Amino acid sequence: MPLWLNILVLSLLVYLLISLLVYFLQDYILFKPEKLPPDFQFAYENQETEEYNVETRDGAVINGLRFKAKGPRGIVFYLKGNSKSIKGWGKFAVDFTRHGYDVLMVDYRGFGKSTGRRTQxxxxxxxxxxxxxxxxxxxxxYIILYGRSLGSGFAAKLASMNNPRMLILDAPYYSLSKVGKRYMPFMPLSLLLKFPMPTYKWLRYVACPIHIIHGTDDKLIPYRTSVKLSRIKPKQTTLYTVIGGGHKNLHAFESYHKMLSDIIKSRPKEVDLTGSSHEYAQSSKSSNEAN
Known part of the structure; x- marks a missing residue:
């Protein structure tokens, strides 16, 4: 057998092996769960909580916590990222309870106390x-959907099938296939991924206001991803930029908390463009332009 043919066969075998590894090990790559014993007791300083267990039709149990505000104005359904459990994520509930909103957080299958086989x-x-x-x-x-990182895709899907007050996406991805392509551009991830999570497709069917928050220094999911997502439903989408914000530290920026406060307190309203430059914004390039 010629040398070039040996190299080709070997290359194909390596490619096939990598593809199989990606397919069978992706659950371990995408998810970093923290498992908790059934008798674990959640405790948060200055936070009143109530624990829930919901059984699914296939026998799995989804564990969650409701963080209670005094005289709640509504509730935030917070869909967390891909790591740990609500034990650690619960500390972020204060960002909403302090504004008078209850917060419901749940652990995905295999996280925390939740059980069941994990599939998209x-x-x-x-x-x-x-x-x-x-x-x-x-x-x-009175329901606000908040999706953080991995949870942004699930939040977008929920918003596309329901009618919440608003959808807030924190460091969202266009699709997990696109994220994976950054690291393995040579792999057919659209075929291999069990969790393609096409956020961009689901956003097309969202009817409520969409608010996207993203940091400019996010190395895992680039800021340009949110710019791209904001163009899908531009009339109902607002993009908020945290200058210098990374993927995991937006809560450390004062600007993030101001944005969150403005979003939560916002009310949809029509903008009166009468007498504004909007009416001649699309004027012909051939016309005279003021310098």
Whole structure:
């Protein structure tokens, strides 16, 4: 067998091996769960909480916490990132309870006290089940969906199928396939990924106001991703930029908390463009322009 053919066969075998590894090990690459014993007791300073366990139709149990505000104005369904459990993520509930909103956080399958086999379809179904439970007690006009990193895709999917007051995306991705392409551009990730998470597709069907927050120094999911997402439904989307913000430290920026406060307190309203430059903003390039 010619040398070039040996090299080609060997290259194909290596490529096939890498593809198989990506397919079978991606769950360990994408998810970094922290598992908690069933008798673990959650405790947060100056926070009143109530623990819930919801059983799914396939027998899994989804564990969650409700952080209670005094005289709540609504509820934030907070979909967290891909690591640890709500044990650690719970500390971020104060960013909403201090504004008078209850916060519901849940652990995805295999995280914390939650059980069940993890698939994209199963998690989407679980989140809809939890959303339905919220709707039994709270009108949708008082529900805010907040998706952080990995949770941004699930939050977008929920918003596309329901009618919450608003959708807030924190450091969202265009799709996990796109994120993966940055690190393995030579792999057919659209075929290999079990969790493609096409946020961009789901956003097309979102009817509520969309607020996107992203840091300019995010090395994991670049800021340009949110710029691209903001163009999908531009009339109902607002992009908030945290100058210098990374992927995991937005909460350390004062500007982030001001943005969050403005978003939560915002009310949809029409803008009167009468007498503004909007009416001649699309004028022909051939016309005289003032310098």
């Amino acid at each position: 379809k199963a998690i989407k179904r679980d989140m809809q089940l939890i959303y339905n439970k919220i709707k039994e007690k709270v009108s949708e006009k």
